[in-house]
Amino acid sequence: MNVGVAHSEVNPNTRVMNSRGMWLTYALGVGMLHIVLLSIPFFSVPVAWTLTNVIHNLGMYVFLHAVKGTPFETPDQGKARLLTHWEQLDYGVQFTSSRKFFTISPIILYFLASFYTKYDTTHFILNTTSLLTVLIPKLPQLHGVRIFGINKY
Numbered sequence: 839m840n841v842g843v844a845h846s847e848v849n850p851n852t853r854v855m856n857s858r859g860m861w862l863t864y865a866l867g868v869g870m871l872h873i874v875l876l877s878i879p880f881f882s883v884p885v886a887w888t889l890t891n892v893i894h895n896l897g898m899y900v901f902l903h904a905v906k907g908t909p910f911e912t913p914d915q916g917k918a919r920l921l922t923h924w925e926q927l928d929y930g931v932q933f934t935s936s937r938k939f940f941t942i943s944p945i946i947l948y949f950l951a952s953f954y955t956k957y958d959t960t961h962f963i964l965n966t967t968s969l970l971t972v973l974i975p976k977l978p979q980l981h982g983v984r985i986f987g988i989n990k991y
Contacts, residue, residue: 948969
């Protein structure tokens with residue numbers, strides 16, 4: 839029994855993406871971001887789609903792949919402080935429904951952005967680069983790997 843700990847999970851950070859309504863909230867947040875960008879008068883539709891894609895992928899990279907640790911007190915002897923949120927997700931089990939959802943959602947957004955920008959070369963390069971920066975760290979082969987020692991501590 840953990841005295842002074844208000845939750846029953848070993849690491850509640852691992853289960854937050856499976857909580858009820860999380861996927862709907864995530865999709866609505868991306869939709870609201872896009873609507874806000876569309877409401878800015880000097881942004882064209884292709885620019886708004888590219889910005890939606892790039893801002894989404896930048897945010898997801900920071901929150902899932904760059905920030906390490908957990909905001910909760912955990913009894914795991916400090917193991918969670920060395921892992922990113924993506925590595926903690928579902929206790930590190932690969933190919934769960936949450937991991938699939940957060941892998942497929944940037945791909946769908948990429949397809950939408952590419953379609954609405956009519957595959958313009960500049961937008962296509964920006965969207966593809968942005969997509970690759972969030973998909974490559976999600977590969978199972980890179981679980982726990984720190985390339986060039988970046989984000990090691």
